Amino acid sequence: MQISPALRRTAAAAALVLALPAFAAVLKTDPAKSSVSAVFKQMNVPVEAKFKKFNAQIDYDAAKPETAKASLDLDIPSFDLGDAEYNKEVQKKEWFNGAQFPKASFVSTAIKPGAAGKLDVTGKLTIKGKTADVAFPLTVKKEGAAQVFEGALPIKRLAFNVGEGEWKDTSMVADEVVIKFRVVAAQ
Amino acid sequence: MPRYTIPAIVLHWLIGLLIIGAFALGITMVDIPGITPTKLKYFSWHKWIGITVLGLACLRLLWRLGNRAPSYPASMAAWQQSAAHGLHGLLYILMFAIPASGYFYSLAAGVPVVYLGVVPMPALIGPDPELKPLLKSVHYWLNMTLLALFVLHVAAALKHQFIDRDGVLKRMLP
Numbered sequence: 001m002q003i004s005p006a007l008r009r010t011a012a013a014a015a016l017v018l019a020l021p022a023f024a025a026v027l028k029t030d031p032a033k034s035s036v037s038a039v040f041k042q043m044n045v046p047v048e049a050k051f052k053k054f055n056a057q058i059d060y061d062a063a064k065p066e067t068a069k070a071s072l073d074l075d076i077p078s079f080d081l082g083d084a085e086y087n088k089e090v091q092k093k094e095w096f097n098g099a100q101f102p103k104a105s106f107v108s109t110a111i112k113p114g115a116a117g118k119l120d121v122t123g124k125l126t127i128k129g130k131t132a133d134v135a136f137p138l139t140v141k142k143e144g145a146a147q148v149f150e151g152a153l154p155i156k157r158l159a160f161n162v163g164e165g166e167w168k169d170t171s172m173v174a175d176e177v178v179i180k181f182r183v184v185a186a187q
Numbered sequence: 188m189p190r191y192t193i194p195a196i197v198l199h200w201l202i203g204l205l206i207i208g209a210f211a212l213g214i215t216m217v218d219i220p221g222i223t224p225t226k227l228k229y230f231s232w233h234k235w236i237g238i239t240v241l242g243l244a245c246l247r248l249l250w251r252l253g254n255r256a257p258s259y260p261a262s263m264a265a266w267q268q269s270a271a272h273g274l275h276g277l278l279y280i281l282m283f284a285i286p287a288s289g290y291f292y293s294l295a296a297g298v299p300v301v302y303l304g305v306v307p308m309p310a311l312i313g314p315d316p317e318l319k320p321l322l323k324s325v326h327y328w329l330n331m332t333l334l335a336l337f338v339l340h341v342a343a344a345l346k347h348q349f350i351d352r353d354g355v356l357k358r359m360l361p
Contacts, residue, residue, distance in 0.1 A: 043231045044304040047297060048314075082297045082314055089222045172224045 026059045027147065027185035036074060036181045040157070041174040048180075053078035056183045058149060060140070065119055068111040070138075070149075072181070074104040094164040101128045111138070121151070127160040149183040188354040189257035198247040199359055202240055202282065209236040210330065234293060234300050238308065241286040248279065260353045274339060281333045288329055292322035 036051045053075035060068040076098040081087055091098035104127040114120035118137040125134045136153040157163055157177045158170070167173060191199070216229035259268050290308070293300055297314035301307050312318070347355035
C-alpha cells in the first residue's frame, strides 16, 4: 500500500498534535496582569507591598493537574512599600539583605487535587538564603481566554530571618506575613 | 460674667491637649531617620490621637450647635468680637480638616488606620501615589496654619486676661 505524501504529512502532524500536551503545558504567563505581594501587619495595621519584578513558571494541564509544576522567582530589590525611604530600609541587612540575597524563590514539590476544586501545593520556599517547606491551596479559574492561578501563603517572617535585632519584636511587626499571588496565563 | 457650659470647657481643654500632643508627636516622628520601632509606634499613636480629636470635635460641634457661647463683655470693640468669632470658626474648621487630611494621607500611602490597634477604620480611598504627596503637604500646611492661629488664640486670651482684665478667659477656665 502506497501512502501519499499528503497523508504522511497529515499523520505526522496528528502525531505531533497528540504528543503536544506532554510538552506544551508550560504556560505563557502575562506579567502585566499578574501580581505578587506580601501583606504584613504593623501594630495590627495590614500593609500590602508588591514585588514589582518576578518570574512565574507554571506547567499545568487541567486534565492532569497532578503532573503540574510551578515555580516563582521574586526580585527582592523590586519590593515596593510605596515609599522610597521605606523601600531602601527593607533592603538592609536586618530585613531582606537584598544585596546579598537578591532573589527569593518557590519551587513546587507536589501538586494534588484538594478540597473545593482547589489544588494542594507543597513546595520549598527560599527567602534570604533560608529554605522551608510550605503548603498552600491554589485556586485555578478561567477568566475569558486566560487561566488564573491565585493563592495566599501565610509564612512566618522570623523563620527566614526577615527582621533581625530590634525587629524580632513581633508586637511591632507581626511574625505572620501572607504572600498573595495572582498569576494570569494564556491558555 | 457667664461661663461656657461644663461639657464645652471639658471638650475645649481635652481637645487642646490632644492637639498639642499630636502636633509634638508629628514633628518628632517625621524627624526620625529611616524606620525604627519607635518611629512606627509614634505614627500609630499620632493617628490614634487624630481619630480621637476628630471624634471629640464632632461631639463638640454638636454641643456648640445646641448651646450658645456666652456673650462677650460690652466693653469689647465690635471688630474684636468679629475677629474672635472668625478665629474660632477657623479653629473649628482645622479641628476637622487636619485629622481628616492626615487620615486620607495615610490611606493614600497604603496604610489604613486601625484605631488603638483594635478597630479598623474604613478605607475610604485606596493607595494613591499621586494623591499621597499632595495630601502630605495639605496636612503639613494646615498644621502650620493651625500653629499660627493657635499663637493668636493664646495671645488674645492672655491680652484679655492681663491687659483688658475683662474676664473673657475666665469663661473657659476649668
